[in-house]
Amino acid sequence: LAAQVANEQPEEAVATLERLAALGLSSPIGRSVEFTALRDRSDFQDVLKKVAGNMRARGAGQIAFSLPEMTGLIEGITWREKTGQFYFGDVNARAVWVRGDDGALRRFTPESDELLGVFALAIDEEQGVLWAATSAVSAMRGYTPEMDGTAALAEIDLASGSVRRTISLVRRSGDQGSHVLGDLALAADGGVYLTDGGAPVLWWLPPGGNSLEPLVESAEFMSLQGIVVLPETETLIVADHANGLLAVDLLSRSVRRLPSPPNTTLIGLDGLALAPGGDVLAIQNGLRPNRVLRISLDAGAESVTQVNVLESGHITMAAPSLGCIGPDGNFFYVGNAGWTRFENTDGEPSSP
Numbered sequence: 001l002a003a004q005v006a007n008e009q010p011e012e013a014v015a016t017l018e019r020l021a022a023l024g025l026s027s028p029i030g031r032s033v034e035f036t037a038l039r040d041r042s043d044f045q046d047v048l049k050k051v052a053g054n055m056r057a058r059g060a061g062q063i064a065f066s067l068p069e070m071t072g073l074i075e076g077i078t079w080r081e082k083t084g085q086f087y088f089g090d091v092n093a094r095a096v097w098v099r100g101d102d103g104a105l106r107r108f109t110p111e112s113d114e115l116l117g118v119f120a121l122a123i124d125e126e127q128g129v130l131w132a133a134t135s136a137v138s139a140m141r142g143y144t145p146e147m148d149g150t151a152a153l154a155e156i157d158l159a160s161g162s163v164r165r166t167i168s169l170v171r172r173s174g175d176q177g178s179h180v181l182g183d184l185a186l187a188a189d190g191g192v193y194l195t196d197g198g199a200p201v202l203w204w205l206p207p208g209g210n211s212l213e214p215l216v217e218s219a220e221f222m223s224l225q226g227i228v229v230l231p232e233t234e235t236l237i238v239a240d241h242a243n244g245l246l247a248v249d250l251l252s253r254s255v256r257r258l259p260s261p262p263n264t265t266l267i268g269l270d271g272l273a274l275a276p277g278g279d280v281l282a283i284q285n286g287l288r289p290n291r292v293l294r295i296s297l298d299a300g301a302e303s304v305t306q307v308n309v310l311e312s313g314h315i316t317m318a319a320p321s322l323g324c325i326g327p328d329g330n331f332f333y334v335g336n337a338g339w340t341r342f343e344n345t346d347g348e349p350s351s352p
Contacts, residue, residue: 136150
C-alpha cells in the first residue's frame with residue numbers, strides 16, 4: 001500500500017484499501033504521513049470511513065463473568081462439565097486457578113515453582129487429569145534468560161491440584177529454538193498434541209507415553225498457535241499466526257494450508273475450539289479489530305467453506321487469548337489476557 005503511494009499509483013492504493021475494508025479490518029492509515037498525497041481525494045476519504053467503521057463493536061456476545069481479583073496473566077481456560085468449574089492457566093504466577101460454580105476463585109495448584117508459565121489447559125475426565133502446556137517466558141515470575149526455550153507438559157491431578165509429573169521438551173543436539181508450548185489438544189485415545197510457537201514443530205505425547213515426541217516439522221509452521229482434533233478425519237486443524245489455518249493429516253503426517261474464501265482472512269489466528277456442530281471457533285487477535293470467527297470446513301477438512309465473524313471490536317476483548325466450549329455448548333474465551341502488564345517488567349505487573 002505504501003509502495004503504491006510512493007510510486008504515484010493512487011487508484012491502486014485506494015483499491016487496496018477497499019479490499020482491506022471488505023475484509024472487515026482497520027488500520028490508522030488516516031494519520032500516517034505516508035498517505036498525505038491521498039488526503040484530498042474523495043475516494044480515499046470514503047474508504048477511510050469504511051476502515052474506521054470496522055472498529056465498531058459487532059456481535060451478540062456477553063460477558064460471562066469477570067475475575068476482578070486476578071492479578072496474573074491468564075492465557076488458558078477450560079471447563080469441567082462434571083463439576084461446572086472453570087480452570088485458568090496463569091503464565092505469570094506459574095499456576096492454575098479454578099472458579100467454582102459459586103463464582104469463587106482459588107488457586108488450584110500448589111504455591112511453588114514446580115510449573116513454568118501455564119498456557120493452555122485440557123481435561124481428561126477418564127484419567128482424572130488436567131493437562132497443562134507450560135513454558136518459560138519473560139512475563140513469568142522468576143524467569144531468567146537461561147530458562148529461554150524450556151517447556152513442558154504438566155500432568156495435574158484433577159482431584160487435588162497436585163502435579164503428578166512434568167514431561168519436559170527435550171532439545172535435540174544443536175537445537176537453540178525458543179520453544180513455547182502455547183496450546184494443546186486432547187485426542188479421544190488419550191494422546192496429547194501440542195503446538196510450539198517458537199519452533200516449526202508439532203509435539204505429541206502418545207497414549208500412556210512418558211516423553212514428548214516431535215510429530216511433524218514443516219516449513220508451513222511459522223508461528224503455531226491454536227489446535228483442535230477432528231477425530232472423524234484423523235486430522236489436526238492448527239492455527240498459525242502468520243500463515244493462517246493448516247490441516248495436518250495424522251496418518252501421512254502431511255501439512256496443507258487451508259485458503260480462506262473471498263473477502264475473508266485467516267491471518268492472525270490464535271486460540272481454536274471445536275464447536276458442537278463441528279465448526280472451528282477461532283480467536284483472531286493478530287489483526288485490527290480483534291475478532292471471534294466461526295470457520296466451516298467441508299466433510300473431509302480439505303477446504304474452508306465459510307468464515308463468519310461472530311464478535312468484533314468489543315472493548316472487553318482488548319487482548320483475547322484462548323477459549324473453550326462451556327455450558328450449553330457456548331464458547332467462553334479470555335477477553336483480556338493481560339500481556340501488556342508484564343512487558344519488560346521482570347515478571348512484576350506494571351499496573352494493578
